Amino acid sequence: MNLNDMIQAPGEWMRGSGPEAEIVISSRVRLARNVRGFHFITRMDEAERLACETHIRNQIQASGVALPGAYFPLHEMEAVDRKVLVERHLISKEHEDGTHPRGVAVSQDESVSIMVNEEDHIRLQVLQSGFQLQDAWKLCGKVDDQLESCLEYAFSPQLGYLTACPTNVGTGVRVSVMLHLPALVLTRHIEKVFQAVSKINLAVRGLYGEGTEASGHFYQISNQVTLGRSEIEIVNNVETVIPMIVRYEHEARQTLLAKDRKRLEDRVWRAFGMLKYAQLLPSDESMMLLSFVRMGVQLGLLKDMTLRDVNDLFVYTQPAHLQKLCGGPLEPNERDMRRARYVREKLEHLKL
Amino acid sequence: MNLNDMIQAPGEWMRGSGPEAEIVISSRVRLARNVRGFHFITRMDEAERLACETHIRNQIQASGVALPGAYFPLHEMEAVDRKVLVERHLISKEHEDGTHPRGVAVSQDESVSIMVNEEDHIRLQVLQSGFQLQDAWKLCGKVDDQLESCLEYAFSPQLGYLTACPTNVGTGVRVSVMLHLPALVLTRHIEKVFQAVSKINLAVRGLYGEGTEASGHFYQISNQVTLGRSEIEIVNNVETVIPMIVRYEHEARQTLLAKDRKRLEDRVWRAFGMLKYAQLLPSDESMMLLSFVRMGVQLGLLKDMTLRDVNDLFVYTQPAHLQKLCGGPLEPNERDMRRARYVREKLEHLKL
Numbered sequence: 001m002n003l004n005d006m007i008q009a010p011g012e013w014m015r016g017s018g019p020e021a022e023i024v025i026s027s028r029v030r031l032a033r034n035v036r037g038f039h040f041i042t043r044m045d046e047a048e049r050l051a052c053e054t055h056i057r058n059q060i061q062a063s064g065v066a067l068p069g070a071y072f073p074l075h076e077m078e079a080v081d082r083k084v085l086v087e088r089h090l091i092s093k094e095h096e097d098g099t100h101p102r103g104v105a106v107s108q109d110e111s112v113s114i115m116v117n118e119e120d121h122i123r124l125q126v127l128q129s130g131f132q133l134q135d136a137w138k139l140c141g142k143v144d145d146q147l148e149s150c151l152e153y154a155f156s157p158q159l160g161y162l163t164a165c166p167t168n169v170g171t172g173v174r175v176s177v178m179l180h181l182p183a184l185v186l187t188r189h190i191e192k193v194f195q196a197v198s199k200i201n202l203a204v205r206g207l208y209g210e211g212t213e214a215s216g217h218f219y220q221i222s223n224q225v226t227l228g229r230s231e232i233e234i235v236n237n238v239e240t241v242i243p244m245i246v247r248y249e250h251e252a253r254q255t256l257l258a259k260d261r262k263r264l265e266d267r268v269w270r271a272f273g274m275l276k277y278a279q280l281l282p283s284d285e286s287m288m289l290l291s292f293v294r295m296g297v298q299l300g301l302l303k304d305m306t307l308r309d310v311n312d313l314f315v316y317t318q319p320a321h322l323q324k325l326c327g328g329p330l331e332p333n334e335r336d337m338r339r340a341r342y343v344r345e346k347l348e349h350l351k352l
Numbered sequence: 353m354n355l356n357d358m359i360q361a362p363g364e365w366m367r368g369s370g371p372e373a374e375i376v377i378s379s380r381v382r383l384a385r386n387v388r389g390f391h392f393i394t395r396m397d398e399a400e401r402l403a404c405e406t407h408i409r410n411q412i413q414a415s416g417v418a419l420p421g422a423y424f425p426l427h428e429m430e431a432v433d434r435k436v437l438v439e440r441h442l443i444s445k446e447h448e449d450g451t452h453p454r455g456v457a458v459s460q461d462e463s464v465s466i467m468v469n470e471e472d473h474i475r476l477q478v479l480q481s482g483f484q485l486q487d488a489w490k491l492c493g494k495v496d497d498q499l500e501s502c503l504e505y506a507f508s509p510q511l512g513y514l515t516a517c518p519t520n521v522g523t524g525v526r527v528s529v530m531l532h533l534p535a536l537v538l539t540r541h542i543e544k545v546f547q548a549v550s551k552i553n554l555a556v557r558g559l560y561g562e563g564t565e566a567s568g569h570f571y572q573i574s575n576q577v578t579l580g581r582s583e584i585e586i587v588n589n590v591e592t593v594i595p596m597i598v599r600y601e602h603e604a605r606q607t608l609l610a611k612d613r614k615r616l617e618d619r620v621w622r623a624f625g626m627l628k629y630a631q632l633l634p635s636d637e638s639m640m641l642l643s644f645v646r647m648g649v650q651l652g653l654l655k656d657m658t659l660r661d662v663n664d665l666f667v668y669t670q671p672a673h674l675q676k677l678c679g680g681p682l683e684p685n686e687r688d689m690r691r692a693r694y695v696r697e698k699l700e701h702l703k704l
Contacts, residue, residue: 262631262632262685262689263632265631266630266631266632266692269629269630269631270626270629270630270631272629273625273626273628273629273630274622274625274626276625276629277621277622277624277625277628278618278621278622278625279614279617279618279621279622280614280615280618333614337614340618
């Protein structure tokens with residue numbers, strides 16, 4: 001599997017299937033692990049970083065963890081290719097931006113990715129479409145066991161798994177769920193949801209994680225505390241709150257329909273009209289328009305489209321995917337033109 | 353001819369034909385006349401106003417001026433019907449808003465309208481599509497002669513025709529041309545054109561005359577001075593300047609195409625997409641979107657549409673026309689819904 005093959009189809013989490021897929025885009029469990037015998041990343045020199053990356057890479061490949069898949073050595077790749085991995089949520093933005101020896105192992109269906117030499121030696125992530133945290137947690141544990149059988153983790157009986165950043169010490173678990181919440185934004189109830197969520201020590205972030213904007217009305221809900229709690233407590237904590245937010249979003253959609261159906265239809269159809277006819281489509285605008293269209297599909301207003309159609313557009317209109325599809329780097333203006341053309345072609349066959 | 357028949361087809365000036373019709377919507381010549389033996393309108397009591405209206409109406413109908421057509425007694429009509437006449441540019445807003453006995457005689461093809469008891473006893477207007485001021489002026493003279501043969505005008509050998517407002521004394525002629533100038537607005541050259549125009553004593557106004565906004569990038573250019581100049585001088589003065597403005601607008605469109613064709617196409621197609629899919633369409637927005645579409649048709653960007661298609665949409669999406677088409681008065685929100693539906697239905701058959 002290489003990047004050019006990979007880009008031909010969306011990964012597991014983009015399938016638009018799974019429980020509650022209308023609102024829950026994906027469920028993610030991430031573990032932070034470090035390998036005994038190496039310094040933390042920030043304390044290493046370049047030679048040790050290379051040695052650490054080589055060691056972990058070799059062990060993963062030798063023992064067939066998360067295979068059949070691919071290992072991408074990021075420091076040897078072009079910027080646009082690294083960006084593709086970010087857009088597919090296989091690596092973090094920090095991992096994309098690094099310059100030292102580092103990489104990522106990705107399973108065939110992209111549900112498992114193992115970042116090597118990110119903030120920690122190992123960041124293991126399982127990402128699945130829809131609301132299936134328990135499944136993701138189980139798969140994560142399985143891969144973690146596989147890794148532990150070939151690598152000696154840095155572990156303290158008192159503190160748990162040792163991590164570069166103290167906020168991850170303990171279980172090293174981060175659990176997050178990506179939600180699509182346009183109606184809570186439109187009804188201005190989103191802030192209330194966030195306040196409630198933060199009271200139970202969960203964090204809200206944008207589409208690409210920490211410090212990013214909630215473009216396209218996408219929000220990540222994740223745990224903040226890893227120390228002093230068992231892994232399953234953390235998973236359960238997030239799992240309990242998600243159905244409530246999902247219900248609020250559904251209720252907000254029904255409120256919008258009941259109070260001013262025509263206004264909502266207007267938003268949805270205008271978004272569709274823009275996507276269908278625009279000749280220049282900036283990335284941010286495209287996300288926002290697709291968000292309204294996605295809600296329209298879920299509400300049955302746009303009958304000839306599926307969630308999968310919209311999810312595909314979300315993925316392939318992102319800058320790096322678009323440039324890969326077009327066969328090379330593009331100037332921003334050219335990008336907006338190609339994005340508009342791509343979307344028009346995808347929507348052309350619809351009887352709308 | 354009654355109002356319900358009239359509304360089925362656009363009037364002469366809305367045909368979208370005539371010289372320079374791509375930019376010049378219509379040419380208009382208006383004469384202000386008063387009848388000897390009656391006070392000016394503002395000095396009359398109600399009884400004299402009724403007598404004046406009856407007298408002029410009888411004379412017009414008896415002598416068959418501007419016939420076959422119809423006479424509309426405005427004070428006996430419903431508000432929405434008077435509004436239809438404004439939207440068809442057959443009466444002024446002031447004439448619509450009056451409460452005293454007054455009316456308008458309209459020729460079958462709507463090129464001639466004779467307002468009775470507006471600011472003056474008689475306001476004779478000839479309105480033709482495209483740039484044909486000379487034809488409009490000739491027809492206006494002909495109808496003026498017909499009127500003069502059955503009515504005795506108030507005329508002073510020194511001052512010329514006497515009018516209620518001193519700014520109209522003399523010839524009582526107002527000549528105006530309605531232009532569609534979107535590219536001059538987009539390139540921000542419109543102000544320069546206006547400054548040049550006002551230096552030669554011409555005025556610039558919005559779509560419905562004095563004090564109205566230039567919605568949909570429509571502008572009326574007209575003479576300001578009527579005293580001390582012959583009628584033909586006034587007509588020629590306006591006629592000379594119009595081809596220059598038309599050329600500037602054409603040049604501005606070519607500049608937009610040359611400098612950033614894609615940006616212009618984007619504007620035009622987005623406007624088309626909005627019109628095609630919006631479920632709520634306020635009047636002002638509709639005008640603006642149609643304006644971009646109209647320019648797109650002229651530039652050959654929207655190949656399956658004609659200027660006549662767009663001009664029809666301009667006419668029939670106006671509030672009063674829309675309400676007449678829908679068979680009765682509508683709340684503003686309902687209006688926006690019906691307007692959107694009307695436009696969607698009209699655009700549906702287009703292969704775009």
